[in-house]
Amino acid sequence: MRRLALIATGVLACLGLVGVATAFVYGVTPREWDGNLDFTVAQLCDAHDNHPTCALLEQQPADPADAPLANVDSVAIEAWNLPAGIRVGDLLLCHVHQQDVAIDSSDAVTRVDDCHS
Incomplete structure (x- = not known):
């Protein structure tokens, strides 16, 4: 009976270790998001020509x-x-790519490009 209890304890400990390792790997794996979002032009910067x-x-x-x-x-x-x-007020559709690369970061690196009307 004692041997069975030791085996069961070992199995539970292994399952717990696998669960912790899985949670750690999921937590440090970079997350990404890719998609198109609608934007409105709120302000234009200094104009040259x-x-x-x-x-x-x-x-x-x-x-x-x-x-x-x-x-x-x-x-x-x-x-x-x-x-x-x-012009200010125009509606644009832009491609947005985000990547969360830091383990403890609450913000993601955002890249916006390929905007068109």
Whole structure:
């Protein structure tokens, strides 16, 4: 009987160790999100020759099922990612890529590009 109790304790300890290892690996594995989000042009940066150098974009409400890893309420984007003739108030569809790379980070690295009307 004592031998059976020792075997059962060993099996439970192994299962617990596997559970802890699985949780650790899941916790340190980088998470990624890729998708398209709608933005409105809120502000244009300094213009050179009537061409803005950058723009401040504000995200339009999105479906919670398509939510990115981290909040993207507003983001600044360089001019080469913007379509020609962009104006404040225009609606854009932009590709967003996020990656959560740090173990204890609450924020994700966000890249916004390929915006078009």
